[in-house]
Amino acid sequence: MVGFCLVRKNVESRLLSTNYGAISVSTVDNIEKKPIFHFLPGSKVYSVGSFGCNLRCIYCQNYPLIEGEFVDAPRRVLSPQELVSEAISRGADGIAWTFNEPVVWSEYVVDTSRLARHEGLYCMLNTNGYIADLARGELLGAVDAIKVDVKGFTDQFYEKVCGGALAPVLETCKAASWNGVHVEISYPVIRGMNDSQDEIGHFCEWVRLNLGPDTPLHFIMVHGFHRLSGHPETGLEDLEKIRLLGIRCGLNFVYLGGVPRQAQNTYCPDCGELLISRRGDEGERVYFRDQQVSRFCPSHSDVKIMLSGRSCPRCGRETAIKIHPCQKPL
Numbered sequence: 001m002v003g004f005c006l007v008r009k010n011v012e013s014r015l016l017s018t019n020y021g022a023i024s025v026s027t028v029d030n031i032e033k034k035p036i037f038h039f040l041p042g043s044k045v046y047s048v049g050s051f052g053c054n055l056r057c058i059y060c061q062n063y064p065l066i067e068g069e070f071v072d073a074p075r076r077v078l079s080p081q082e083l084v085s086e087a088i089s090r091g092a093d094g095i096a097w098t099f100n101e102p103v104v105w106s107e108y109v110v111d112t113s114r115l116a117r118h119e120g121l122y123c124m125l126n127t128n129g130y131i132a133d134l135a136r137g138e139l140l141g142a143v144d145a146i147k148v149d150v151k152g153f154t155d156q157f158y159e160k161v162c163g164g165a166l167a168p169v170l171e172t173c174k175a176a177s178w179n180g181v182h183v184e185i186s187y188p189v190i191r192g193m194n195d196s197q198d199e200i201g202h203f204c205e206w207v208r209l210n211l212g213p214d215t216p217l218h219f220i221m222v223h224g225f226h227r228l229s230g231h232p233e234t235g236l237e238d239l240e241k242i243r244l245l246g247i248r249c250g251l252n253f254v255y256l257g258g259v260p261r262q263a264q265n266t267y268c269p270d271c272g273e274l275l276i277s278r279r280g281d282e283g284e285r286v287y288f289r290d291q292q293v294s295r296f297c298p299s300h301s302d303v304k305i306m307l308s309g310r311s312c313p314r315c316g317r318e319t320a321i322k323i324h325p326c327q328k329p330l
C-alpha cells in the first residue's frame with residue numbers, strides 16, 4: 001500500500017521509500033528561475049526533481065510528476081555521487097531540489113546535498129514547507145538556501161486548495177531563518193481565492209515580523225491550469241497593487257513572478273539605486289517525457305550586479321544579498 005505522497009510504501013510493516021535516487025527531470029537554470037534573487041545571483045544551478053508530493057494543489061503545474069501515471073514509470077536512478085558528478089560536469093555552481101516536493105525523497109536529498117557541499121557546490125530547496133519537525137531539521141541542516149511557497153494565509157485555503165495546513169509551513173520559514181539558511185518566500189496569487197487585501201496584508205505583516213523586512217518576497221501569477229483550468233488570472237495591474245501593498249507593509253524587496261518582465265530588478269530601499277538588474281524571458285522549455293513542467297516560471301539572463309560588496313554603491317545601505325566571492329560587481 002502506498003501513502004498519499006505515492007512514493008512511500010508499506011512493505012510487510014516497513015515504510016520504504018520508492019524513489020531514492022529516481023530522477024524525473026534535471027536541467028541547468030539560473031538560480032533566479034526558482035525564484036531566488038538574493039543568493040548568488042546569476043549562478044548556475046542544476047535543478048533536479050523526482051516524483052511525488054505531500055500536497056495536491058489544484059493548479060499544480062507539475063502534476064504529471066506527482067499524480068500522473070508516470071509516478072510508477074521506469075526512471076533514471078543515480079547514486080548521490082553520480083548526481084554530484086553530473087552537476088559538476090554540466091557546469092553548475094549548485095543543486096536545486098525542485099519540480100516535485102523535496103521532502104518526499106528527503107533521504108536522497110540530504111545524502112546528496114552533504115556530498116555536493118563537500119565538493120564545493122551549494123544546495124537549495126524549492127519547497128512547499130509542509131514538513132514535519134524531524135525531517136525539517138535534517139533538511140535545513142543540509143542546505144544553504146530555501147524558497148518556501150506559502151500558498152495562502154488561512155487554514156481554510158490550505159485545506160480546500162492544497163490539502164494541507166498553514167502552521168507547519170510557517171514553522172519551516174521561521175526555522176530556516178533562525179538556523180541561518182538563506183530564505184526567500186513566494187506567494188502564488190489566485191484571483192478571488194487568496195488575494196484579498198486583508199489576507200495579503202496579514203501575510204506581509206507576518207513575514208516582516210518573523211523573517212525580517214529584508215526577506216525577498218515574490219508574488220507569483222497563477223495561471224488557470226490543471227484543476228484550475230478556466231479560472232481567470234490575476235491581471236498585472238492587480239498584481240502590481242499587491243506588490244505595493246507588500247512594500248507599504250514594510251517589506252523592502254517585493255518582486256513579481258510568473259510574468260517575465262515586471263518587477264524583476266533589485267533597488268536600494270533607501271535611495272532607489274539599481275543594485276541588480278535581471279532580464280526575464282520565457283526560457284527553455286523543460287519536459288518530462290512529452291509533458292511540459294514548470295511551464296509558467298520565467299528564466300533570467302543578463303544578471304548584472306552593481307553592489308559594492310553587499311552594500312548600495314550610492315548610499316552605502318547594507319543588504320543581506322550573498323554574492324559569490326568570484327563575482328565581481330560592475
Ligand code: SF4
Pocket residue numbers: 053054055056057059060061062063066099100101128162
Ligand atoms: S504545486 Fe508544488 S506543493 Fe502543490 S501539488 Fe504541485 S508540487 Fe506539490
